[in-house]
Amino acid sequence: MDFERLGEAYGYRRTLDHIEAQANAEIEKGNRAIHRLNCNVLALQAQRQALLDALREAAPxxxxxxxxxxxxxxxxxxxxxxxxxxxxxxxxxxxxxxxxxxxxMAPADRAEADYRAILAEPIADRGWFRQRWYWRGQEYATAGQARRAREEAAEAARDGALAA
Incomplete structure (x- = not known):
């Protein structure tokens, strides 16, 4: 048995465990900070709603x-x-x-912005033996089908925003 290499591997493992523990501690600290900030946001939203309700009651x-x-x-x-x-x-x-x-934004401007945002979403082409196109996780046989699906979704979003 090569005890030198076993000791070296054990030392590397201990170092990796130590680094992992430090990283997990930093992640936990970050998660606590994010949770605290989310709680602050919820409190501010509740405060805003309370102020609006008070204003509605005081001066309808x-x-x-x-x-x-x-x-x-x-x-x-x-x-x-x-x-x-x-x-x-x-x-x-x-x-x-x-x-x-x-x-x-004005409803027409919002509808146009939604339309342009959907058209800006990329169509991914993947495949090694055969080409496949993906848009929003859906697979399409041709790039044209993927583009048509994206355009139909953009039109539907524009029509929905204008109808609302």
Whole structure:
């Protein structure tokens, strides 16, 4: 038996175990931070909803509660009070180089943005013995079929956004 190599392998294994333990500790620390931030986001959303409910009760029909006619990507309608908040936040975010808040768009503009986003999704071509094309996880026999499926989905998204 080669005890020298066994000892070397054992040493490498101990080192790898130590590195893995350190990495797992860092991952756990990161997960706790993400959980804490998610809890903060939920608390801020609850606070925002409570403020809106209080404003609705105090002043029903107040102009700040009027809908602007613009729509967010998730389908939620924009309220007038959100306009200055989003503008100021995005101005600060641009100055600091951080993430911007999504701005609401007119329904026609939102439909066009959804349409263009779907058309921008790539079609993957794979295969070694025979060529196959994939779009959104679905396999197609030809690239034309994949493009047509993508175009149909884009048209459906545009029609759905305009109908809403």
């Amino acid at each position: 029909g107040h102009p700040l509660l009027a809908r602007t006619g613009r729509v967010y990507a998730d389908g939620r309608r924009e309220l007038a009070y959100e306009v200055p908040y989003v503008e100021r936040f995005n101005r600060e975010a641009r100055g600091n180089g951080t993430v911007l808040i999504e701005e609401a």
